[in-house]
Amino acid sequence: MPDFGFSIKKSRGEDLDQVSLDKYRQLLEREPSFKRCFQCGTCSATCSARQFTDFSIRHIHTAFRRGDYETLEDELKKCMLCGKCTLACPRGVNLRPLIISMRQLLDETPVEVKRRRRQR
Amino acid sequence: MKIQAFPYNDFVIPFLIGTVLLFGIIIFKYIKWIRRFDDAQRAVIRSNWYLPWKVFPAIWEMLREGLLHVRILRKNLVLGIMHQAFALGWFLLIMVGAIESRDAFISLNHEQDIEYVRQLENQTGWSVKDKEQKKDPEQLNQRRYRVETESGPARIHYRRPFYVGIFYRYFVHEAPATFRLHRRYADTMDALLLYVFLGLTLAVVKIFYSRMMGMRRTTKHTIVDRFAKFSLWMIFPLRLLAESVTACLYGNGGFFTQAVGNLFDPMIVRGLETSLWMFYSLMLGVFFVTMPFTRYMHIFTELLLIYFRKLGMKESPKKTGYTYFELNACSRCGVCIQGCPMDKVLGNHEVQSVYLIRSIRNQDFGRRLKNIAENCLMCDRCTVDCPVGIDLSALRRQTRDKGPIDTIGNYSYIPDDKQPFNAMSRVVYFGGCMSHLTPGITQSMERIFQAAGQRYWYMDKDASICCGRPLRQQGFTNQSDELRRKNTEMIEKSGASMLVTSCPICYQSFKKEYDLKIPVMHHTEYIDMLIKDGRLKVRHDDRHVSYHDPCELGRGCGIYDEPRSVLSAVTNLQKTRYQREKSVCCGFNLGNTKLSVEEQTRIRNVSLENLTSKPVDAIATACPMCKKAFQRATTQYTVRDIAEFVAENIID
Numbered sequence: 001m002p003d004f005g006f007s008i009k010k011s012r013g014e015d016l017d018q019v020s021l022d023k024y025r026q027l028l029e030r031e032p033s034f035k036r037c038f039q040c041g042t043c044s045a046t047c048s049a050r051q052f053t054d055f056s057i058r059h060i061h062t063a064f065r066r067g068d069y070e071t072l073e074d075e076l077k078k079c080m081l082c083g084k085c086t087l088a089c090p091r092g093v094n095l096r097p098l099i100i101s102m103r104q105l106l107d108e109t110p111v112e113v114k115r116r117r118r119q120r
Numbered sequence: 121m122k123i124q125a126f127p128y129n130d131f132v133i134p135f136l137i138g139t140v141l142l143f144g145i146i147i148f149k150y151i152k153w154i155r156r157f158d159d160a161q162r163a164v165i166r167s168n169w170y171l172p173w174k175v176f177p178a179i180w181e182m183l184r185e186g187l188l189h190v191r192i193l194r195k196n197l198v199l200g201i202m203h204q205a206f207a208l209g210w211f212l213l214i215m216v217g218a219i220e221s222r223d224a225f226i227s228l229n230h231e232q233d234i235e236y237v238r239q240l241e242n243q244t245g246w247s248v249k250d251k252e253q254k255k256d257p258e259q260l261n262q263r264r265y266r267v268e269t270e271s272g273p274a275r276i277h278y279r280r281p282f283y284v285g286i287f288y289r290y291f292v293h294e295a296p297a298t299f300r301l302h303r304r305y306a307d308t309m310d311a312l313l314l315y316v317f318l319g320l321t322l323a324v325v326k327i328f329y330s331r332m333m334g335m336r337r338t339t340k341h342t343i344v345d346r347f348a349k350f351s352l353w354m355i356f357p358l359r360l361l362a363e364s365v366t367a368c369l370y371g372n373g374g375f376f377t378q379a380v381g382n383l384f385d386p387m388i389v390r391g392l393e394t395s396l397w398m399f400y401s402l403m404l405g406v407f408f409v410t411m412p413f414t415r416y417m418h419i420f421t422e423l424l425l426i427y428f429r430k431l432g433m434k435e436s437p438k439k440t441g442y443t444y445f446e447l448n449a450c451s452r453c454g455v456c457i458q459g460c461p462m463d464k465v466l467g468n469h470e471v472q473s474v475y476l477i478r479s480i481r482n483q484d485f486g487r488r489l490k491n492i493a494e495n496c497l498m499c500d501r502c503t504v505d506c507p508v509g510i511d512l513s514a515l516r517r518q519t520r521d522k523g524p525i526d527t528i529g530n531y532s533y534i535p536d537d538k539q540p541f542n543a544m545s546r547v548v549y550f551g552g553c554m555s556h557l558t559p560g561i562t563q564s565m566e567r568i569f570q571a572a573g574q575r576y577w578y579m580d581k582d583a584s585i586c587c588g589r590p591l592r593q594q595g596f597t598n599q600s601d602e603l604r605r606k607n608t609e610m611i612e613k614s615g616a617s618m619l620v621t622s623c624p625i626c627y628q629s630f631k632k633e634y635d636l637k638i639p640v641m642h643h644t645e646y647i648d649m650l651i652k653d654g655r656l657k658v659r660h661d662d663r664h665v666s667y668h669d670p671c672e673l674g675r676g677c678g679i680y681d682e683p684r685s686v687l688s689a690v691t692n693l694q695k696t697r698y699q700r701e702k703s704v705c706c707g708f709n710l711g712n713t714k715l716s717v718e719e720q721t722r723i724r725n726v727s728l729e730n731l732t733s734k735p736v737d738a739i740a741t742a743c744p745m746c747k748k749a750f751q752r753a754t755t756q757y758t759v760r761d762i763a764e765f766v767a768e769n770i771i772d
Contacts, residue, residue: 033716048553051583053533077530080586080603081594082553083710087748097713100522100594107525 019067023105027064030101036091037061043085043095049078057085057095064102073106126279127291131398135283138405145412146420149448156441161433168431178430182423185508187211192507195455198322198333203453205319207419213312217285220305224292225280286404289363289377290397293370303374310374313363316356323353337463339454339474341415342482348410354403362396365389415478418451422508425449435514437597443518446510450477456502456512461705462495465723466715471495473502473512480519491714493519497723498593498711500675504701520595529599534585534606547576548616550630552623553584554744558751560760561622561744564767565643571770572655577614585610589629590710604634611636620646622763624673624743625710631677642673644683644742644762651689657771658690663737665691665765668727668750669703670743683742686762690769691740698730706746724749732757740765 028034044056055078063072076099085095157165168174184190187208193200284291289306322333330338341349360377367373367381368389411417425445433442456473463469471492479489493516503512549569551562562578569576588603611619619640621627630640641649650656667687673679680700687693698704707715707723715723728750731739738758741747750759 046557048556048584048586049533052535055533074530077527077599078533080529080531080553080588081590081596081710082584082586083590084553084557087554087557087708087745092717094713094716096590096594096710100713103525104522 016066021065021067023067023069024065026105027098027101030105031094031098033091033093034098037093038091040090042088042090043093046084046088048080048082048084053078055079057099060099060102069106072102076103076106124277124279126281127284127287128281129287129290129394129397131394131401132283132287133401134398134405135286135401135408136405138408139283142408142411146417149412149444150424153441153444156444158436158438158440160436161428161440161442164431164433165428174431178427181430182426185426186419186423189507191509192453192455195505195507196334199326199335199453199455202319202322202326202333203451205315205322209312209316209319213309213316214285216305216308216312217288218282219285220309221280221285221288221292223301223305224288225278225284228278287397287401289366289372290393293366293372306372306374306377308374310376313356313360314376317360320353320356335454335458337454337457337469339452339457340469341452342478344410345414345452348407348414348416351403351407351410352416355400355407358396358400358403362393362400365393365396369393415450415452417448418508421445421448422451425508425510429509435511435518437514437518438521439518443515446515447477447481449508450474450510451508452478453507455505455507459501459505459702461497461499461501461707461723461726464704465726466719468495473506473510473516476512476516476519477510480515489519494712495714496712497671497705497707497709497715499671499705499709501671501701501705504675517593517595520593521597522595526596526598529591529596529602531599531602531606546617547574548611548614548619549576549578550587550619550621550623550626551578551580551584552621552626552744553580553586554625554748555622556580556584558744558747558761560764561643561747564761564763565620565622567767567770568643568647568650568656568763571772572650574655576620577616579610579614587623587626587629589625589633592629592633593711594713600633604629608634608636611638622744622761624670624676625745628672628676642677642679642682642742644673644686645679647763647766648682648686651686656766658766658769659771660689661691661769663691664694664735665738665740666694666696666731666734666736667699667762668706668731668739668741668746669700670741670746671703671705671709673742674703675701683740683762686766687740690765691738694734694736696730697733703727704730706741706743706749708745708749710745720749721753724753728753738765 039058039061041056041058044050044058047055047057049055055075060072060075063069063075079099081096081099083096086093089095187204189200189204189207192203326333326335326338330336360380363373363377364380365384367377368384369381369386371378373379373381407416411419428442428445435442435446450473452474454474457463457469460472462471476489476492476496479492496516498513498516500513503510506512547569549565551565555561566576566578585607586603587607588600591597591600591603617638619630619636619638620643621630621640622643624642627640627642630636634640647656651658665687667683669675669680669683673683684693696703704727705723706727707720712720728739731750732754736757738760739750739754740760740762741750742762744761747759747761750757
């Protein structure tokens, strides 16, 4: 293909109809303050881990919402739970329990599902 | 010829069964727990159990706490008297009873009154046996006299079973003539019984009017506990009744039982005597059997806990045998509920340490236990208050253990040599994560370092690594250890001789969880040292300041005086109502993950109210977290860290 200086990228859209929102709902149940999040990114800006790597709570939020759990488990382990994000959050979202809940929810995923996901 | 006489009646059987079961179960449990000690704890026992300078203080504390309840007396006088009356009163009843019966039986054996034995034969409650004498008379105990009877020389041996002290008045109606102290013993026993009754009265009053003891709320007990409590409470009135009836019939009571006994009609109560002693024995038996399964297990366990603790044993991150001793040493007195901000401010009286311990003991696993364990500020208020000295925060951390998801974290992103460290630095300064949100503190510290002419390496200037304590508090021990390793490596590589940190959370972590070879100081300690050494000159301004003791610094590490000394040097320090150990958490402690921001705010407001109860110009604290919390709440008062006050007042 000749180089036109631009290319056609694959669609990054997610078919939300195909995504199971069960875990997201469970998460909201455990941590209702998450509903208030307006994705301003203050948490990511202040994050200690973010200063070293591309760990981003905002990104995790989006991924979790879309049911895109594949990389989340490893990603969430990067969090040091230092709590700066909770203190900085302008909306009063309880971020530390949120991250712990996310990890617990992902851990509760049945083993077969995890394996299938890994094979994919 | 040898005559044996020993007291026995069927009513001792419930007591005997109770005693055998009690000690059987307790010893079984203790052996089980001791076998579960981990290697470090075993090593402590093996190397220390006989050392006199460890054992004697331990015994002293066992007596002081097990009987006198000094610590609880200091905390709460009336409650202390109640506990002391039950413990000391009952203990002395048993001991004096044993000594009394011993003395009486020695007199009996001395007297060798054969007529007395003949009387005993006709009396209920004694069995008198004639036994062929097999041993050579010369080898027998010299103390026993020979008594001439019709069938030749005889020795009477009054046997004294251990239960005789408990039922003494029933078995010995008339003391032998040589036992002159008889009356005096009877009066002493009555006085002791009255002492126990004082405790009993206080305990009953406490149910209906706990405020008399300064307790806003008492522990809510389970059915089993209440049953055991009921049997304990019934023991003493029944003892009084039984002794009074015996005193009524035979006139052998002390001042109190005789007075009560004289109220009865001998003709009516004669038939009741044995039944009353039976009920008394039955209640003792019931209480003894329930004891190992209820809160009364603390009676013996507390003593062992004190012994182990004095030997130098510590709670480990995982559940060990020592944990079981701690769990069972809790008497559920409810002192931990009184100071708890969760109850005081939020009215949540289900999550306090007493309920946590009960839940663990009752093996309530799952959501219920989790809710209790997670919903705590870890402000250590209860740990400081606990009259038994149980390490409550450690127990909570254990319960919070996250289990399978606590695998090794994904912290490979942390660079190994984050910064080129300055080899000339003598001091490593660790600001802590939270200090990055309050740059005033770190800037002030840098200013102080410069003014004192101290070369330092600001370890987490550009990018911070957490100390690992927040993870540990939430039960992620393995991940926390990984951060600990990284930090330790970095600190050791720097070759510094001291670590100064601005965050009490990190301070406690470095001091207690890390194994650093260099001294760790909180910046308040460090500044205090600089001022006292004359390396830092400060002036005194005329501001009036109240100081908030951060949980982790005060109760966590016992640093109360240094911040006050620094603050008094630069400002006028005001006292507040709740200070030092009693300071109220700012509500934003990292220990809790269940509270919403609104609830945390409510706790903070109470804490703030306490700080501003007297007219002050500013609020001082020594923790970036507390500073942030208060700063958000008030525009009326300036909230500053101690370092900032000092930096403002440096004389160059």
